[in-house]
Amino acid sequence: MRIGFDAKRYFLNKSGLGNYSRDLVRILETYYPENEYIKFTPKIKGPSLGDKTIKLPKSRLHNLFPSVWRNNWIVNDLVKDKIDIFHGLSGEIPIGLSKKGIKSVVTIHDLIFLKFPELYKPVDRVIYNRKFKYAIYNADKVVAISEQTKRDIVEFYNFPAEKIDVIYQGCHPAFKLQKSATEKKIFRKKYNLPENFVLNVGSIEPRKNAFQIVKAMESIDVPLIIIGKETKYAAEIKNYIIEKGLQHKIQLLQGFTMEELSTIYAMAEVFVYPSKYEGFGIPIIEALYSGTPVITTNSGVFPEAGGPFSYYIDPENTEELRHAIQSVLENSMMRQEMITKGLAFVQQFNDDKIAAQWNQVYTDLIG
Template identity: 30%
Template sequence: MRDAIFVAARASQTKMAKIAIDIRNIGKNRTGDEVVFFNLVKNLAVIDKENEYVLLTDRNPVADADLRESIELLQLPNNFKVVPVCEGGANKFSWNAWILPKYLKENLVDILQVQYITPFFIPKKIKAVTIIHDVSFKVFPKLIGKVDLFFLNFLIPLSLKRADKIVGVSQFTISEIKKFYQIPDEKLEWIHNAVADGFAENILAEQLEMVRQKYNLPQKFILYIGTLQPRKNLPALIEAFIKIPTEKRKDLKLVLAGGRGHNFDTRIDEFIKNYGLRDEVFLPGFIDEADKAAIFKLAHVFCFPSLYEGFGIPILEAMTLGVPTLASDIPPHLEITEDSVLLFDMTNADDFSQKLTRIVSDDALRADLTQKELQQSAKFAWRQTAEKMLEIYKGMKKMI
């Protein structure tokens, strides 16, 4: 009898969990959040052969070529299944208020993984975990659209209350969540983002030239890559660029790479026009993921002047390729880079322009930064991030 109880208890402990992950952002040409979920799923697929995964999307991969291509790149094993909950896309409100809750009531799972917003009215027995990239809307509300700000201020507190686990992408993000929402420590975890496997490998000279022509890039340039939202502080970068002395700016251009998507900072166009920089500042648009490493390699230096971040994946991508980097001295950048990149005081325009001048003109500094960046970036890997996320799932499974 005692042996039977022991076997039953052991079976209970090793029982697989059914884990649903919202992958709607995969294949949508988004930036940070797509990178996070794509690489997290890809690495979970390698390390976890025990649990069952249901990858929930709002499009049919048969009809959506971008989604289909992304799913093929994930190389999913048999315990991972993609489920189109609806087709043709869904807005955030209808997805969280109706479409996803309805699916989960009819198809119970043990754990649900989302980002930011947890769906309304999902069964209480489902353990929810949400990834929070940043809470910039609390720090810089004036840089967020009024409608977006209303929904974030209304929905995030409800989501954090419903979530059984809240995962920040940095220790800084967790500290911000605690500060603004007074969440108990036992609900909080943190992971670090990383760079895609093979990101820095096999970049051929022919590929570099092909990418240069594809995006009409200049021969020598300062690179920024990411969203073009107001909190990215790109007008300040334009001003720092024009303050570089003429003799040190000869043949040097500025490339601001990113799509003119949601919440585009219109001051970028205004500054380019007002300063007469149409031939000096290039906006190549969204960069395909397959071309991103090549663009970094083509850059003379990389600059990431953001006012606020939760992590800052582009900095880590630049570091992984040894591209000399200048970044704002905000806490998450310090957490990621330690002393491996050049930092400027984002409250001091003169410090920004002086540091930008120095990094573009000092060969010895750039060489030193390259070595430090390569060493520091080696500390980050999606495999170890996925392993930590899997441990979080295992802890949640014990709560079921």
């Protein structure tokens, strides 16, 4: 099979949809090398000359209007490149695939723009809604990354549940490699990290709810490290930290590689993720693979990602979150059980299982 991918995020996004795209293509190339995987992108950072798996716009006009190429004109390129299946990795597919006899599949990650419209500009909501609705009703197969996202598709688009498959998201292999005491010691010294700490990773924005962790940690005598890009919300948290005199035990950091980030996960005493909504919540399985116990939200997708041995809380209840953190830090037997059984649970997200599910989707479409 020749499978084409909408690879814009693969090449241009450093996290989120970019990580999803790179991980999925990587595991497919590893486990099903008999297929050909062609990556279509309007532009690329770095050299691409000679790489026959990368396809860019061919004409000057297509380069001048990359969005139009990606949404419309690309179809003719797919025909020329004899693509059997086109996979929209980020909630959209180009118009007119079926007329050219090209099968299509779309991955839907989340519908945050509909669940939390206040987080988006009105024009962005209109654009996202149009693209998602077209993809959902015109793709030959719709795949959600979680049962939560599947429920949202049914709710907001009145789309039949039986037409939606669920294939979970995997994570970078760095999180699955055990870190030695020596590695941790060197890393701790390099970045001047504390001996023991509570960890949170993710975009520092209101939906992720990191402020709640800061408030919960005020009376707990263990450092907190929050890793994520700078935002207005992050600035509010920093002001609060200064106001409360918490600079000595709360750090906001960013800029780590995947390998470095995986080491920080493995060093943490507990990973705390009181997000209000996610399509999946990849940091949860990153923590579980790293052998770090997880405290997260008690509703939505979070129990789906965290399994039966994570600790669940009401993300709006500061006192409940504080009690959960203290409980995991102070109860070594419970903590060890969370680590051992959490690691066993997360094996369902292994690369070989995800690759097999995707290869079956592609095979069924061609069949």
